[in-house]
Structures are given as structure tokens and as C-alpha cells.
Amino acid sequence: MTASAADQGQGTAPAFVRTFPCVSCGAKLSFAPGTRTLRCEFCAAENAIAEDDARVEELDLESFLKSLQGTVEHVEEERVRCAKCGAEELLDGVHFATRCSFCSTALVSKSYAGRSVKPRSLVPFQVDAGAAQAAFQRWLRWQWLAPMDLKRYARNDASLHGVYLPFWTYDCQTATDYTGQRGTKKDKSTSWTSVSGQVGHFHDDVMILASRSLPASITGALDSWDTKALVPYKPEFVSGFHAEAYQVGLAESYPMARERIDRKIRQLVLRDIGGDDQRIETLTTRYGRFTFKHVLLPAWVSAYRYRDKVYRFVVNAQTGETSGDSPVSWWKVAGLVVLGLIFFWLWVISQ
Secondary structure: OOOOHHHHHHHHHHHHOOOOEEEOOOEEEEEOOOOOOEEEEOOOOOOEEOOOOOOOOEEHHHHHHHHHHHOOOOOEEEEEOOOOOOOOOOOOEEEEEOOOOOOOOEEOOOOOOOOOOOOOEOOOOOOHHHHHHHHHHHHHOOOOOOOHHHHHHHHHHHHHEEEEEEEEEEEEEEEEEEEEEEEEEOOEEEEEEEEEEEEEEEEEEEEEOOOOOHHHHHHHHOOOOOOOHHEEEHHHHHHOOEEEOOOOHHHHHHHHHHHHHHHHHHHHHHHHOOOEEEEEEEEEEEOOOOEEEEEEEEEEEEEEEEOOEEEEEEEEOOOOEEOOOOOOOOOHHHHHHHHHHHHHHHHHHOO
């Protein structure tokens, strides 16, 4: 790795991961969502997180990928000792920040879990644990097809934990020349006219989730973020929360971003063609310089058990949006089918 790439991607380990003892009682301070303060959960003392002149930066993708050629990431488990109770916790090579299982003290690894690229910005938690729990209960109430006793099971078994999830964001300017046909419907037929044109677009912060910890079925709440709220990375914001290192690397995520950009280009071309229907015949796209950021974004995650099966739930800790899996009561489904058939039969005999 070149020196400039190392400066951009790695930083120094002591500045990246730190714990913050309370000056009053010595316990580890945790970040308070929705604020710029660290708060002691034992004596309620608070420390403000200092402002600085650092900026959220875009990095050049091509030069960074070249700097990573030949490097191998060694992801290993790390055993850390809790400074408060002395218990040892095993970090699994995915998480680089967690809490002690015995006393809930904030724990962090010595580095970013052995990864080559370090996050340089994050969105701090805005939704606190109480608001996340309320969102979970509201979500449960809207699961109409869930079994009647689900709420009791979930309330007794579910526990939310805050985690920073790793993402890649990509920026790129594109210009696309196209040819195609515009369809105009008249009566039951469609007439087609040949068209051509060009569309340009700046693709800003195309998001790729770099974690494999969550099933795709529950990640809908993690699709929308206000990246204008990104702030330069400070270990204070991570203190007291779980945090994951990326499992989907930079080189692996780039083709995913390209695919999303290409889908967006097709949508723009179809819109530009206009009419009642559209056909695309050729597309020629010129891609400008790709830039990227590695960022951490906040979520509250829960796993609850119902009849020996685990279901997952997530709250976007910036927007409060929720998504998750829940069991289905086939009795309720059968009842809806029967009710639908009754209404259909009544409609038939009324004709």
C-alpha cells in the first residue's frame, strides 16, 4: 500500500479505537444518541464531543484499488479484557466494538478488525433505545397475519442492541447516448417512433451494505439515509455500541454499485424517451471518475424466538424506519381466503 493510501485508509490505531473513562466514577462512557456528548450510565456524568475542522472526504477509487493490490487482510478473533470487571470477551473478527457480557462496559478491539480500509466518517445514532423499542412494538401491532401470541413471545424474548453497520458509498458522473422507440397507444394498438438522445446524471452516494450479518429480507429499513448528516469518524461516537467491520470488501462492492448505477441509467433513459411505452435499442455510457467513502451507519437490531425459530428485526437509527420478519398464522391466512371467497360468491349472485 502506498503511503498516501495508508494515510487515507488506515490512520493510526490509537486514534481509531479508544475507550473513555468517566472522570467521576471511572466507568466507561457511552455515546448518547441524538447528542454530541458521552454519558456515564452509572453516575450520569456527561462529556461533550469536541468539534474539529476535519471534513468528510471522497477518495479516488481507481488509485485506491491499485494501492490495495497484493495486500491480504488477516481477519482473526481477538480476546479483549474488560477493564471494569476483568471478564474476557472474544471479538469474532467481524465486530470491532461491543459490550461486556457481564457488566455492559464498552469494549473495543486494538484495530479495525484487521481490515485494510478504515471508515473515515459515520452518521451518529439519532434514535435512542427507548424510541427503538417503541418502534418495535408499533411494528408488532401492524403484523396482522402474525399469530395472536406473537407479541407476548417477542416482548419476553426480544432485546435490541445498537450497532454501527459498514457501508460503501460511490459517486460518479455518467453521460449516456441512446437509441430506441417511443410508443403511443391509440385504441388497442401502439404506434412506434424511432428516437435518440443523451442523458447525464450525477450518481451521489450509491449505497452498498458491507455486512452479511443481516438477511436481505429485513434490510429494507437500511435503504434510505441522509448522507448529509455524515460527520468525520471519532471513536467517541462508537463508544458503548456494537460496531461491525466490513465483510464485503471494496473490490467486491464496486461491481454491485456499477449494477445499481446502470439500472438507474436505464430508468432515466426510459423517462427521457417518454410516451406511453418505451423500447431501448442501444446504450453507450461514459463513466466519469469513481470516488468512494467507507462509512458506518447506525441501526438497532433485534432477534426474537417464536416456536423454536428465530426472527430478525431492524430499526434505522437515523430515520426510525423499521423492517423485519415475523411468523404467519395460517389460520388467519385461511380465514382471509374464505372471507374473500364469500365476498366473491355474494358478488356473483348479485349480478
